[in-house]
Amino acid sequence: MRVELLGTAAAEGWPGLFCDxxxxxxxxxxxxxxxxxxxxxxxxxxxxxxxxxxxxxxxIAYNIELRTLQALLFTHAHDDHFCPTELQYSGVHFVSKLLERPLPVYGPPEVIETLRPMQQKSALPLELHTLCVWKTETIAGYEVTPIRAHHDPTITCFNYVLRDARGTTLLYASDTGWYDEETWSFLLNYKLDAVIAECTKGPIEGDYGGHMSISDVVKMKQWLLENGIIRPDTPIVATHFSHNGGFTHAQLEAALGKAQIVAAYDGYVLSVGQ
Ligand SMILES: [Zn+2]
Ligand SMILES: [Zn+2]
Ligand SMILES: [Zn+2]
Structure with a gap:
């Protein structure tokens, strides 16, 4: 499995759009x-x-052909993850040739129900599927299991366990704070080959519970190790950083590196099980 982290910022980007x-x-x-x-x-x-x-x-930056995607998966409807207006450019007035096969799109109900009227009004070449928490679906040849994130209680927020045809298994834990008990219990069913976890708060402790700090990610790694879900050498990569933490990349790298956790940057590539 080759995983490219195309972006690694929290909602407002870094530098924050209006921040000095x-x-x-x-x-x-x-x-x-x-x-x-x-x-x-x-x-x-x-x-x-x-x-x-x-x-x-x-x-543009990574030479990505969106036309060749086999599926698009959404974690939740926050606008730093879900920009529905851009998906309208898959429609008839904006391409020389429509996709031959509609793009399968999967996600929580809020995402799919936002896209449905757009899809119907403009006949967008999107095939919409709502996912249910804990229920594994085969998507583009991967076994994809949405697990409950601890993020925004007003909407459905998923993290994902993804397993490829070789059995390589990845946990994508963004956006989330410290999981609730049912999510930790569910993870006991897995052996993970890699973890990508958000670290929005950097060195900041306390405050909003829907995101994780450096010490939360370290604690998460310890919990996964103690429960036999990861091995000591399983790659753990932190992402979704906010400038509000006040650490530069070098400082994040140093702080996370003490626990053998990688501080991702835009374009970082994680290869596992190859
Ligand atoms: Zn986010
Ligand atoms: Zn700032
Ligand atoms: Zn979010």
Whole structure:
């Protein structure tokens, strides 16, 4: 499984669109790994998770042909993950040739029910499927299981366990805070080959419980290890960082590195089970 982290920022991007804090100013000058776009994953160039407002840029920066995607999967309806207006450009007035086969789109009810009237009004070449928590579906040849995130109680928020045809298994844990008991119990069914976990808060503790900090991700790694779900050498990658944490990329790398956790940056590629 080859996983590309196309973007690694929290909602407002990094530098934050209207922010002039120290790390945003640093990012504007130094660019490189300190500039982060909105979060999305591309798996084996065929399955994409989320469609953020930076998708146009991602297609250019990473040479992505959206026409060749086999499926699009959504975690939740927050606008840094779900930009429905951009999907209208799959429609008849915006392409020289419509997709030969509609793009299968999967996600929680709020995402699918937002897309449905658009799809019907403009005959968009999208094939819409609502996912149910804990229920595994085969999507683009992967076994995909939505698990309950601890994120925004007003909408359905999924994280995903994905298993490819070789049995390589990945947990994508974004967006979420510390899981509720039922999610931890469900994870006991798995042996994971890699984990990508959000780390929105960086060094900040307390505050909003719907995101994780560095110490939460370290605790998560320990919990997964203690319960035999991962091995000591299983790659753990942190993403979805906010500038509000006040750490540069180098500082995030140093802090997470102490626990052998990778601080992802835009374009980071994780290869597992190959
Ligand atoms: Zn987010
Ligand atoms: Zn800032
Ligand atoms: Zn969110």
């Amino acid at each position: 804090c120290g790390v945003c100013a640093h990012a504007r000058v130094h660019k490189g790994k300190d500039v982060r776009t909105r979060s999305s994953l591309l798996i084996d160039r065929c399955l994409k998770i989320d469609f953020p407002p930076d998708t146009f840029y991602h297609t």
